[in-house]
Amino acid sequence: MKIAILGGDGFCGWPASLHLSDLGHEVVIVDNLSRRAIDEELGAESLTPICSIDERLAAWKEVSGKEIGFENIDVAQDYDGLLNFINTYKPDAIVHFAEQRAAPYSMKNSRNKRYTVDNNTNATHNLLVAIVESGLDIHVVHLGTMGVYGYGTAGMKIPEGYLDIKVEVDEDENGNTIDPTLVDQQILYPTNPGSVYHMTKVLDQTLFAYYAKNDELRITDLHQGIIWGTHTDQTARDERLINRFDYDGDYGTVLNRFLMQSAVGYPLTVHGTGGQTRAFIHIRDMAKCIQIAIENPPARGERVKIFNQMTETHRVRDLANLIADISGAQVEMVPNPRKESAENELHVVNDTFLDLGLNPTKLAEGLLHEVEDVARKYADRADMSKIPARSLWTQNQAEGVPPSVAESAGGAGNPDSAAKA
Amino acid sequence: MKIAILGGDGFCGWPASLHLSDLGHEVVIVDNLSRRAIDEELGAESLTPICSIDERLAAWKEVSGKEIGFENIDVAQDYDGLLNFINTYKPDAIVHFAEQRAAPYSMKNSRNKRYTVDNNTNATHNLLVAIVESGLDIHVVHLGTMGVYGYGTAGMKIPEGYLDIKVEVDEDENGNTIDPTLVDQQILYPTNPGSVYHMTKVLDQTLFAYYAKNDELRITDLHQGIIWGTHTDQTARDERLINRFDYDGDYGTVLNRFLMQSAVGYPLTVHGTGGQTRAFIHIRDMAKCIQIAIENPPARGERVKIFNQMTETHRVRDLANLIADISGAQVEMVPNPRKESAENELHVVNDTFLDLGLNPTKLAEGLLHEVEDVARKYADRADMSKIPARSLWTQNQAEGVPPSVAESAGGAGNPDSAAKA
Ligand SMILES: NC(=O)c1ccc[n+]([C@@H]2O[C@H](COP(=O)([O-])OP(=O)(O)OC[C@H]3O[C@@H](n4cnc5c(N)ncnc54)[C@H](O)[C@@H]3O)[C@@H](O)[C@H]2O)c1
Ligand SMILES: NC(=O)c1ccc[n+]([C@@H]2O[C@H](COP(=O)([O-])OP(=O)(O)OC[C@H]3O[C@@H](n4cnc5c(N)ncnc54)[C@H](O)[C@@H]3O)[C@@H](O)[C@H]2O)c1
Numbered sequence: 001m002k003i004a005i006l007g008g009d010g011f012c013g014w015p016a017s018l019h020l021s022d023l024g025h026e027v028v029i030v031d032n033l034s035r036r037a038i039d040e041e042l043g044a045e046s047l048t049p050i051c052s053i054d055e056r057l058a059a060w061k062e063v064s065g066k067e068i069g070f071e072n073i074d075v076a077q078d079y080d081g082l083l084n085f086i087n088t089y090k091p092d093a094i095v096h097f098a099e100q101r102a103a104p105y106s107m108k109n110s111r112n113k114r115y116t117v118d119n120n121t122n123a124t125h126n127l128l129v130a131i132v133e134s135g136l137d138i139h140v141v142h143l144g145t146m147g148v149y150g151y152g153t154a155g156m157k158i159p160e161g162y163l164d165i166k167v168e169v170d171e172d173e174n175g176n177t178i179d180p181t182l183v184d185q186q187i188l189y190p191t192n193p194g195s196v197y198h199m200t201k202v203l204d205q206t207l208f209a210y211y212a213k214n215d216e217l218r219i220t221d222l223h224q225g226i227i228w229g230t231h232t233d234q235t236a237r238d239e240r241l242i243n244r245f246d247y248d249g250d251y252g253t254v255l256n257r258f259l260m261q262s263a264v265g266y267p268l269t270v271h272g273t274g275g276q277t278r279a280f281i282h283i284r285d286m287a288k289c290i291q292i293a294i295e296n297p298p299a300r301g302e303r304v305k306i307f308n309q310m311t312e313t314h315r316v317r318d319l320a321n322l323i324a325d326i327s328g329a330q331v332e333m334v335p336n337p338r339k340e341s342a343e344n345e346l347h348v349v350n351d352t353f354l355d356l357g358l359n360p361t362k363l364a365e366g367l368l369h370e371v372e373d374v375a376r377k378y379a380d381r382a383d384m385s386k387i388p389a390r391s392l393w394t395q396n397q398a399e400g401v402p403p404s405v406a407e408s409a410g411g412a413g414n415p416d417s418a419a420k421a
Numbered sequence: 422m423k424i425a426i427l428g429g430d431g432f433c434g435w436p437a438s439l440h441l442s443d444l445g446h447e448v449v450i451v452d453n454l455s456r457r458a459i460d461e462e463l464g465a466e467s468l469t470p471i472c473s474i475d476e477r478l479a480a481w482k483e484v485s486g487k488e489i490g491f492e493n494i495d496v497a498q499d500y501d502g503l504l505n506f507i508n509t510y511k512p513d514a515i516v517h518f519a520e521q522r523a524a525p526y527s528m529k530n531s532r533n534k535r536y537t538v539d540n541n542t543n544a545t546h547n548l549l550v551a552i553v554e555s556g557l558d559i560h561v562v563h564l565g566t567m568g569v570y571g572y573g574t575a576g577m578k579i580p581e582g583y584l585d586i587k588v589e590v591d592e593d594e595n596g597n598t599i600d601p602t603l604v605d606q607q608i609l610y611p612t613n614p615g616s617v618y619h620m621t622k623v624l625d626q627t628l629f630a631y632y633a634k635n636d637e638l639r640i641t642d643l644h645q646g647i648i649w650g651t652h653t654d655q656t657a658r659d660e661r662l663i664n665r666f667d668y669d670g671d672y673g674t675v676l677n678r679f680l681m682q683s684a685v686g687y688p689l690t691v692h693g694t695g696g697q698t699r700a701f702i703h704i705r706d707m708a709k710c711i712q713i714a715i716e717n718p719p720a721r722g723e724r725v726k727i728f729n730q731m732t733e734t735h736r737v738r739d740l741a742n743l744i745a746d747i748s749g750a751q752v753e754m755v756p757n758p759r760k761e762s763a764e765n766e767l768h769v770v771n772d773t774f775l776d777l778g779l780n781p782t783k784l785a786e787g788l789l790h791e792v793e794d795v796a797r798k799y800a801d802r803a804d805m806s807k808i809p810a811r812s813l814w815t816q817n818q819a820e821g822v823p824p825s826v827a828e829s830a831g832g833a834g835n836p837d838s839a840a841k842a
Contacts, residue, residue: 079535110554114500117546118539121624125538133531135816155590155599165586166603169576171768178576182587187611191627192634199631203542203624206612210620213613214760215815339635347592394636395556 007097018234028069059240106197150192161306225279225310249389263375271336274317275343279310311360428518439655449490480661527618571613582727646700646731670810684796692757695738696764700731732781
């Protein structure tokens with residue numbers, strides 16, 4: 001199959017590209033390298049030393065004998081470039097990772113809020129419009145987030161995208177009053193995003209639902225949990241293929257931040273009670289899920305297929321304790337800079353991927369590996385000044401919290417930073 | 422009160438600005454005049470002769486003694502200009518009309534789809550971000566559309582924005598299995614937009630819900646029906662104050678197009694069976710509703726207030742027959758270029774505005790007036806070549822319909838053009 005990977009230079013896109021190339025697919029990466037530019041803007045670097053995209057691709061060719069193409073296109077800004085690429089390359093599937101994906105970064109200031117909405121909405125919309133204009137029958141696989149759910153009902157598992165509801169009607173078709181009757185309906189799960197970043201994934205959902213209906217595009221939206229882990233079978237083959245490992249206050253996700261904090265002897269800082277429950281998936285399983293999604297496209301005219309792409313849930317404080325047990329690190333509780341409930345349950349349906357053959361790497365088995373092979377191995381590359389998370393969700397929070405506490409919340413680092421991915 | 426009207430040079434914004442100024446409010450119009458540029462792009466003109474914005478404002482001052490300010494700012498592109506305006510003018514309320522609002526225009530080609538999403542999403546998002554950054558407590562009143570509903574249940578009236586549902590739960594708080602129980606919830610009404618334009622109003626809704634929650638902005642979203650009529654008490658005072666009357670295939674709304682077609686002896690073309698039911702409101706009532714919405718803001722921290730801003734519903738074929746009866750015009754049935762159900766019922770709750778004192782102008786009384794004072798009066802300005810609606814909703818439709826029929830659908834004009842407003 002011919003597969004284009006938008007955002008293929010990123011944390012998820014790179015291992016997904018290698019995995020699909022390894023399976024024998026013809027892969028082209030489309031990326032504007034904006035994430036590397038943001039690294040520079042933030043003065044942050046991956047804990048693992050990542051090579052340039054050219055070196056990565058050359059190394060892959062050397063190691064595997066396989067060629068992955070690369071196109072530097074800004075999917076959100078350069079519509080003509082994108083359309084031209086699609087018309088020339090004629091992919092069977094396009095995997096769409098090309099979005100600004102850090103919640104704290106999206107909340108930092110007006111510029112970042114605006115960039116995140118503009119970049120993500122236009123990237124997704126350009127892709128859909130270009131496919132319609134090309135007239136090609138291309139399956140779109142998009143990376144969404146578990147964070148679009150959020151509206152929850154105690155005692156109800158979060159379904160895969162669509163919710164069964166009952167509504168009361170009191171008229172028949174002719175407008176005559178009848179006894180109130182409950183009617184069954186199925187709707188897109190009502191959303192309640194927790195940051196500007198998460199909100200853009202709700203905007204994406206709306207775009208997908210529309211283009212699947214009006215233009216019968218074939219779209220799969222993966223509501224992904226927080227990724228943990230670094231290596232996949234492919235990225236581990238050569239150090240030049242290594243994947244990024246973000247630990248900074250903006251892009252570092254909760255588990256990777258804990259791992260790295262433990263490796264450098266930094267306390268594992270937990271917000272509030274640490275009672276927020278999050279969904280997780282290992283990076284290897286992410287790559288496998290992309291493969292499964294590509295192999296199981298919806299039919300033309302079918303509604304958007306939505307899969308929950310996560311394999312386990314944990315409370316943040318339990319994670320911290322788990323890693324503290326393995327590594328001997330300290331756990332420290334600090335005020336929460338996010339606007340969210342202190343404690344929440346999270347029960348998620350994830351049958352589709354399990355039924356289609358996903359065999360998850362569980363935290364309990366994989367964690368030690370990560371601590372030793374990644375966090376400790378590259379600990380000397382850590383820049384301690386980048387650990388704190390400095391984004392606050394509202395100005396009120398900045399004002400409401402006494403400065404010393406606010407400072408310690410930031411200063412001690414926000415392990416939950418991009419947590420509600 | 423100090424009120425800023427974004428999009429105040431448009432069909433709704435202009436009469437709303439005059440109405441609020443007439444009531445004694447301090448009004449400033451913010452508009453980039455993009456709508457006048459689109460008129461030129463389409464080679465279309467308002468049936469009524471509209472003056473430049475400067476002439477309009479000078480005439481209003483002459484006639485009323487009141488001054489309305491004007492700022493030429495592109496709300497979607499010039500964030501700094503918008504923020505600076507808000508910080509300087511410090512409005513109590515901002516009415517947001519500044520969006521591309523024609524469904525057929527939004528469907529015409531890739532460029533228009535992209536422009537509509539980019540312009541409308543960034544206009545709304547910039548406004549919300551700028552208000553947060555300003556730190557001012559400004560009430561936002563936005564013009565949404567009845568067209569965001571669409572998902573319907575026979576026998577259920579469309580509520581004002583929020584839907585009562587029941588969902589089944591089968592666990593208690595501790596995760597123990599219990600007998601399936603129905604739990605009541607209230608959610609934002611599930612959407613099903615019928616065009617790219619309507620989809621942007623769903624995107625807007627998502628932005629509003631988020632900023633009302635996270636930043637406690639005070640927001641009212643008016644789900645407006647299709648406007649009909651031209652004059653208000655203020656625009657009728659001087660011909661230089663006259664409002665625009667669009668009749669072209671892109672911007673002309675169904676009723677105004679029928680009126681004008683009847684005045685020039687063109688057949689009233691009805692799509693399919695004409696069984697689509699639409700919601701309507703007179704332009705005078707629109708202005709009054711804006712006033713009522715401004716006078717009844719939500720509290721800080723309250724969810725978005727949503728009002729249905731419509732006063733009656735009609736099937737398209739009934740409207741055509743009504744106007745044919747008054748004017749003696751012919752009614753002609755042609756294939757529908759839109760992708761939508763042939764027949765639909767529409768029952769809408771609109772109690773809020775009625776309870777708050779709206780006293781609607783009904784079609785049955787106002788129509789004759791429009792035929793005589795507007796359509797016939799300016800009939801000699803009509804450009805017959807602009808009447809046909811040429812946008813098709815999908816490429817399939819272009820291919821599926823035999824050319825002769827497609828031509829006649831376009832050629833005979835699409836009275837339903839911007840109908841599902
Ligand atoms: N990492 C997680 O835990 C996680 C969890 C849930 C969902 N996701 C989603 O998966 C996707 C990938 O996440 P990631 O962690 O790999 O992020 P990342 O930032 O590492 O990668 C995103 C890539 O997209 C590129 N990109 C961004 N905007 C672009 C544009 N306009 N044109 C071209 N390229 C552009 C960037 O340069 C980068 O290489 C995102 O959509 C994210 O929301 C990630
Ligand atoms: N006319 C209807 O029947 C109807 C029905 C339902 C809802 N609405 C909504 O009411 C609002 C106004 O509709 P209208 O009929 O007056 O449309 P219009 O096109 O006549 O007016 C819109 C005005 O906004 C301005 N504008 C657009 N983008 C702008 C930007 N980026 N920056 C600054 N100004 C910008 C235009 O120049 C124009 O003057 C729209 O949001 C529309 O969706 C209209």
